[in-house]
Amino acid sequence: MRGAGDEEQDEGAANEAEQVPFRVSHGSQEKLQGKGESEERARLKNVGLDEEFREEEVMDELGPHGGAELAPDPEVEVSPLWQKMNYKEMELTKEKTLALRNKLIGQSCRLFYSDNPVKIIRARGQYLFDEKGTQYLDCISNVQHVGHCHSSITEAAAAQMDLLNTNTRFLHDNIVMYAERLAATLPEKLNIFYFVNSGSEANDLALRLALQHTQHEDVIVLDHAYHGHLKSLIDISPYKFRKLTGQKEWVHVAPLPDTYRGIYGADHPNPGKAYADAVKDVIEKAQSKGRKIAAFFAESLPSVGGQIILPEGYSAKVAEYVHSAGGVFVADEVQTGFGRVGTHFWAFQLQGKDFCPDIVTMGKPMGNGHPLACVVTTAEIASAFTANGVEYFNTFGGNPVSCAIGLAVLDVIEKENLRENAIKVGAMLKDLLTKLRSKHEIVGDVRGVGLFVGLELVTDRKLKTPATNTAAYVVKKLKENYIFVSTDGPWENVLKFKPPMCFSMDNAKNVTQCIDCILTDIQTMNLKLEKDDI
Numbered sequence: 001m002r003g004a005g006d007e008e009q010d011e012g013a014a015n016e017a018e019q020v021p022f023r024v025s026h027g028s029q030e031k032l033q034g035k036g037e038s039e040e041r042a043r044l045k046n047v048g049l050d051e052e053f054r055e056e057e058v059m060d061e062l063g064p065h066g067g068a069e070l071a072p073d074p075e076v077e078v079s080p081l082w083q084k085m086n087y088k089e090m091e092l093t094k095e096k097t098l099a100l101r102n103k104l105i106g107q108s109c110r111l112f113y114s115d116n117p118v119k120i121i122r123a124r125g126q127y128l129f130d131e132k133g134t135q136y137l138d139c140i141s142n143v144q145h146v147g148h149c150h151s152s153i154t155e156a157a158a159a160q161m162d163l164l165n166t167n168t169r170f171l172h173d174n175i176v177m178y179a180e181r182l183a184a185t186l187p188e189k190l191n192i193f194y195f196v197n198s199g200s201e202a203n204d205l206a207l208r209l210a211l212q213h214t215q216h217e218d219v220i221v222l223d224h225a226y227h228g229h230l231k232s233l234i235d236i237s238p239y240k241f242r243k244l245t246g247q248k249e250w251v252h253v254a255p256l257p258d259t260y261r262g263i264y265g266a267d268h269p270n271p272g273k274a275y276a277d278a279v280k281d282v283i284e285k286a287q288s289k290g291r292k293i294a295a296f297f298a299e300s301l302p303s304v305g306g307q308i309i310l311p312e313g314y315s316a317k318v319a320e321y322v323h324s325a326g327g328v329f330v331a332d333e334v335q336t337g338f339g340r341v342g343t344h345f346w347a348f349q350l351q352g353k354d355f356c357p358d359i360v361t362m363g364k365p366m367g368n369g370h371p372l373a374c375v376v377t378t379a380e381i382a383s384a385f386t387a388n389g390v391e392y393f394n395t396f397g398g399n400p401v402s403c404a405i406g407l408a409v410l411d412v413i414e415k416e417n418l419r420e421n422a423i424k425v426g427a428m429l430k431d432l433l434t435k436l437r438s439k440h441e442i443v444g445d446v447r448g449v450g451l452f453v454g455l456e457l458v459t460d461r462k463l464k465t466p467a468t469n470t471a472a473y474v475v476k477k478l479k480e481n482y483i484f485v486s487t488d489g490p491w492e493n494v495l496k497f498k499p500p501m502c503f504s505m506d507n508a509k510n511v512t513q514c515i516d517c518i519l520t521d522i523q524t525m526n527l528k529l530e531k532d533d534i
């Protein structure tokens with residue numbers, strides 16, 4: 001199952017699997033169920049939780065939000081707006097909603113947990129609530145970046161909506177103030193902005209900018225990449241086009257720089273250079289056929305590819321090769337931007353000061369759920385685009401409400417020190433997950449930066465055989481324990497964590513503890529998940 005941060009879910013764990021007889025709670029409302037509390041404590045000890053986990057085992061002590069310091073209290077906060085909407089009267093039963101959805105909504109728009117979908121009706125911080133009021137911890141929603149329904153965002157949206165919303169052909173302060181604030185987070189040369197409504201629109205425009213500027217046609221992309229749902233982007237998304245019409249002659253695929261299971265491992269003396277040289281080979285091969293490179297597109301941290309961290313020196317070297325072929329470097333920050341990596345505002349900045357992309361696309365977290373996305377580029381590339389003499393008009397992109405929301409998101413990131421939170425909580429999550437590696441043979445790799453973390457499951461550490469079914473099973477069991485996590489990677493065997501940035505230390509402990517229990521139970525019960533029983 002793929003996460004909310006992605007374009008689709010490929011449901012692996014569709015069938016009802018055998019119940020694991022435990023439940024670890026993460027809030028006062030979710031008491032340990034199915035067993036007495038003392039029995040549950042004994043069980044946790046029996047399954048060999050280490051000292052650190054044992055100290056944390058009773059999450060009920062942490063209060064209604066699992067101890068989250070940053071989330072507004074969902075139980076006390078009943079918005080006056082909600083009351084005005086008289087929400088209850090609009091509500092359908094879950095069965096009715098599902099029946100209508102099946103009847104009216106295209107079946108290729110898949111639901112999470114399609115065998116037993118969850119109906120979510122409200123949210124706060126890093127928590128989602130179903131129609132019965134059950135609270136779920138959300139490790140999936142990278143879009144609701146500063147937390148679900150953050151009051152600063154909803155207030156900014158409502159206030160601006162009450163005052164004015166127009167298209168961007170009228171002069172207005174919000175768009176320029178917002179562009180100025182974004183510019184302050186970026187290298188100086190990236191200073192011309194185009195506001196759009198989705199990551200796909202942003203990447204499609206980036207493609208147009210690159211083609212216009214270079215007057216070339218060809219694009220290099222990383223294996224397993226996904227850049228959006230428009231036709232132009234399906235063409236440059238191996239993850240999609242391999243299942244559809246196949247690779248176009250103007251598209252070239254470079255190896256995913258994955259130092260865990262890729263062609264060059266972490267033990268290579270310089271994997272960054274080796275993988276960049278592989279891009280050089282792709283360029284030379286294309287040129288030998290008379291093709292000309294317009295752009296190299298890559299996510300700054302390939303996420304659909306399996307939460308990959310690019311090796312040091314990779315991007316600068318690739319940029320050098322791409323520039324000498326006359327192309328531009330497009331960094332897709334749709335999933336990874338806005339401080340998710342903690343130490344930097346943009347994930348491409350992890351590649352060092354020497355590296356600066358020519359075009360950056362951004363989206364998902366930008367509007368905290370409001371459709372807001374953007375392309376930023378250099379004055380030179382922008383002028384080439386202007387020189388074609390055709391107006392670029394986008395009805396909704398950069399409207400006063402969107403930009404008010406964008407500004408509020410930036411304010412909250414700063415005021416609530418969310419980057420610092422991503423550094424601290426992300427480090428702890430990675431650390432706790434890494435401890436699981438010494439306990440569970442199935443944990444092949446743990447990687448990540450800030451609140452972008454992946455846990456790769458393998459049935460054989462040497463062969464790195466993907467443990468796809470086990471990953472699906474863990475996702476399913478986590479749901480039963482009120483935690484939403486999803487999988488990614490070419491084999492859907494990477495549990496990914498891209499939670500709202502207010503994710504807390506206790507949330508990190510809670511989810512790790514649950515995964516530990518699930519993996520322990522799989523071992524204890526000797527479940528053969530990699531055969532056909534899921």
Ligand SMILES: Cc1ncc(COP(=O)(O)O)c(C=O)c1O
Pocket residue numbers: 005006007197198199200201203226227228229299332334335363364
């Ligand atoms: C890396 C990346 N780029 C672009 C997109 C497309 O964004 P959107 O769904 O907002 O069109 C996605 C969506 O999952 C994505 O993951």
